[in-house]
Amino acid sequence: MEESFGDLKKGQKNCQRTVHCHVPCQGYFAPQKIEEALEILSKYGKEIKIIAGGTDLLVQYYDRLYEINHWLDLKNIQELKEINITQDEMEIGAMVTHTQLETSEDIKKYYPVLSQAAADIGSPQIRNRGTVGGNIVNASPAGDLLAPLMAYNAQFRLLSTTQEEKLVSAEEFFIGPKKTILEPAQLLTQIILPLPSERTYGSWIKIGKRKALIIAAITLALVVEMAEDHKTVKDVRTCLGSVAPTPIEIKEVKKKMAGKNFNQLDFKQLGQIVEDKISPIDDIRGTREYRKDVAKKIMIKALEEIDESMRGEEVI
Numbered sequence: 001m002e003e004s005f006g007d008l009k010k011g012q013k014n015c016q017r018t019v020h021c022h023v024p025c026q027g028y029f030a031p032q033k034i035e036e037a038l039e040i041l042s043k044y045g046k047e048i049k050i051i052a053g054g055t056d057l058l059v060q061y062y063d064r065l066y067e068i069n070h071w072l073d074l075k076n077i078q079e080l081k082e083i084n085i086t087q088d089e090m091e092i093g094a095m096v097t098h099t100q101l102e103t104s105e106d107i108k109k110y111y112p113v114l115s116q117a118a119a120d121i122g123s124p125q126i127r128n129r130g131t132v133g134g135n136i137v138n139a140s141p142a143g144d145l146l147a148p149l150m151a152y153n154a155q156f157r158l159l160s161t162t163q164e165e166k167l168v169s170a171e172e173f174f175i176g177p178k179k180t181i182l183e184p185a186q187l188l189t190q191i192i193l194p195l196p197s198e199r200t201y202g203s204w205i206k207i208g209k210r211k212a213l214i215i216a217a218i219t220l221a222l223v224v225e226m227a228e229d230h231k232t233v234k235d236v237r238t239c240l241g242s243v244a245p246t247p248i249e250i251k252e253v254k255k256k257m258a259g260k261n262f263n264q265l266d267f268k269q270l271g272q273i274v275e276d277k278i279s280p281i282d283d284i285r286g287t288r289e290y291r292k293d294v295a296k297k298i299m300i301k302a303l304e305e306i307d308e309s310m311r312g313e314e315v316i
C-alpha cells in the first residue's frame with residue numbers, strides 16, 4: 001500500500017524537490033501529524049534532518065557544515081503551533097514563532113520576560129519564521145530565549161519514535177555549546193511552564209553592539225516571586241546567556257535574597273555576586289572582563305526595574 005506524508009510519497013527518492021533553500025534533495029517530508037513525523041523519523045534516523053523555521057539550519061547548511069539528504073519539515077503540524085493554558089501550566093508548541101511569543105496576550109501576561117526576549121530576536125522576518133523549538137534545539141549559548149525559559153522553570157517535552165514521552169528541565173537539556181541531550185530519534189514537541197503567581201516580577205536585559213539584528217554579548221533574565229505579604233522575597237531565578245557554554249542560573253543570588261525584605265536588599269552586593277560567579281570567555285562580541293563588568297551592572301539595573309514595577313503597583 002502506498003502511504004503518503006504531506007504532499008510527498010513516503011520514501012520517495014531523488015524527488016528533486018526544492019526545500020526553502022532551492023537545493024535539490026532526495027526526500028522531503030511535511031507531515032500533518034506528530035505521529036507521522038515520528039514514523040518518518042524512525043525510518044530515517046540520523047539520515048534525516050528536522051527543519052522548523054530554517055533560520056539556523058539553512059545558514060549552517062549553506063555554509064556546508066554538513067550534508068542533508070532527507071528533510072522532515074514540521075511546518076504543517078498544527079498541534080505544534082499552539083499555546084494552551086491548562087489549570088496550572090502553559091504549554092507552548094515547539095513550532096510557535098517568536099512573533100507569536102511577542103504578541104500573545106497570555107505570554108505577555110504570565111511570562112513578560114519571555115515575550116520581551118522574543119521581541120528582541122533578529123528582525124521581523126526572522127521572528128516570523130524562527131521558532132521557540134529551533135532556538136532551544138540549536139542550543140547556541142547566545143540563544144535569546146534560553147535564559148528566560150530557564151528563569152521560568154521550563155520543562156521540555158521530548159517524544160521518541162516509540163512514542164515514549166520524557167520531560168526534562170532546561171538545566172538538564174543543555175550540555176554544551178550547540179549540544180543537548182536530544183537524541184536523533186526524538187522530537188521536541190512542547191515547552192511546559194508552570195503558571196507563576198500574581199506576585200511574580202521580571203526583567204529582561206540583552207546587551208549587544210546595536211539594538212536590532214544582533215547576537216547577544218550577554219543576556220539576563222531575572223524573575224522574582226514575592227511572598228503573600230508583598231514584601232518578602234519568596235523565590236528568585238537569575239539566569240544568564242552568553243557567559244558560559246550553556247545558559248546558567250546563579251543560585252547564590254537566590255540564597256542571598258530568599259526570605260529577605262526586598263526593600264532592604266543591597267543591589268550592589270547582588271550584582272557583585274553575579275560578576276564573581278560567572279566565568280565568560282573572550283570572543284568577538286566582548287572580552288571576559290567586559291562581560292563580567294556588564295553582568296554586575298545589568299543585575300543592578302534589573303533589580304531596580306523590578307523595584308520600580310513593585311512600587312508602581314503600590315501606588316495604584
Ligand SMILES: Cc1cc2nc3c(=O)[nH]c(=O)nc-3n(C[C@H](O)[C@H](O)[C@H](O)COP(=O)(O)OP(=O)(O)OC[C@H]3O[C@@H](n4cnc5c(N)ncnc54)[C@H](O)[C@@H]3O)c2cc1C
Binds near residue numbers: 059095122135138144
Ligand atoms: C539574520 C539572523 C538573525 C538572528 N538573530 C537572532 C537573535 O537575535 N537571537 C537569537 O536567539 N537567535 C537569532 N537567530 C537564530 C535563529 O533565528 C533562532 O535560533 C531561531 O529560533 C531558530 O529557530 P528555527 O525554527 O528557524 O530553527 P531551525 O533552523 O529550523 O532549526 C534549528 C535546529 O533545531 C532543530 N529542530 C528545530 N525544531 C525541532 C524540534 N521541534 N524537535 C527537534 N529538533 C528541532 C533542527 O533540526 C536544527 O538542528 C538569528 C538568525 C538569523 C539568520
